[in-house]
Amino acid sequence: MEAELFPRGRTHVVPGAVHVPDWLDAGAQRELLAACREWARPPAGLRSVRTPGGGTMTARQVCLGWHWYPYSYARTVVDGDGTPVKPFPAWLGDLGRRAVADALGPDAATGAAYDIALINFYDGDARMGMHRDSDEKSGAPVVSLSLGDTCVFRFGNTETRARPYTDVELRSGDLFVFGGPSRLAYHGVPRVHAGTAPPALGLTGRLNITLRVSGFQVAAPDAP
Numbered sequence: 001m002e003a004e005l006f007p008r009g010r011t012h013v014v015p016g017a018v019h020v021p022d023w024l025d026a027g028a029q030r031e032l033l034a035a036c037r038e039w040a041r042p043p044a045g046l047r048s049v050r051t052p053g054g055g056t057m058t059a060r061q062v063c064l065g066w067h068w069y070p071y072s073y074a075r076t077v078v079d080g081d082g083t084p085v086k087p088f089p090a091w092l093g094d095l096g097r098r099a100v101a102d103a104l105g106p107d108a109a110t111g112a113a114y115d116i117a118l119i120n121f122y123d124g125d126a127r128m129g130m131h132r133d134s135d136e137k138s139g140a141p142v143v144s145l146s147l148g149d150t151c152v153f154r155f156g157n158t159e160t161r162a163r164p165y166t167d168v169e170l171r172s173g174d175l176f177v178f179g180g181p182s183r184l185a186y187h188g189v190p191r192v193h194a195g196t197a198p199p200a201l202g203l204t205g206r207l208n209i210t211l212r213v214s215g216f217q218v219a220a221p222d223a224p
Helices: 026-039 090-104
Strands: 011-014 017-020 060-064 067-069 072-074 116-122 128-131 142-148 150-155 166-170 175-178 187-193 206-212
Touching: 011 166, 017 090, 026 060, 026 142, 026 206, 060 067, 090 142, 090 175, 090 206, 150 175, 150 206
Parallel strands: none
Antiparallel strands: 011 017, 017 175, 060 116, 067 072, 116 206, 128 187, 142 175, 142 206, 150 166, 150 187
16 A cells, blocks of 8 residues: 555564565565465365365465474374375575564574465455464464465463454555464454455465474475
8 A cells, every 4th residue: 555644664562573565576576476376276275174074164274394284293184185294394484483573673584494374365254263373383473474365363361362462454465473472372364355465466366474483303305
């Protein structure tokens, strides 16, 4: 958005959680979108996630490095086509460490060996309920990158899905990092504003690329 009355700035939402607007420039967004489109292709491509209770998440997902399914990780797409999970590329880990250093300071990125990416695609009707990223064995910060449509990102507390929480507007190119005392905070996406993606990006809908450190002892597949 151009000529805003109040330009957006870096925001420390709560201790350990930082929103950095426009972290990815237009070129970097296009490059990341092109990679996401390749990752979404089968095998081990974009899928609908079914919960143990029989429901289906409205956001569709593809994983890199380790395959997440409710509520664990595997080396194959156990709830889909059964093929090996796609590898986690080294450049994506570098991007994650740079994001953490920019948001939380260089010390926060020390030793963070990012090896998981969860890529969620939201159409205009998709939502994500309040949840915690608690299936990993590492407390390294979580990195969230947004492409496409603007969304309302609800960032809460570590005790309950209810208030207190803060609603943050995430636009294409925005970075959100949470770690330290906020690493296990509940968060979700109650709303996506359809049709708000930058026209030049060429994306209908929203992509969220979430990077995590597994902390698992078994090595993830080799990156290309």
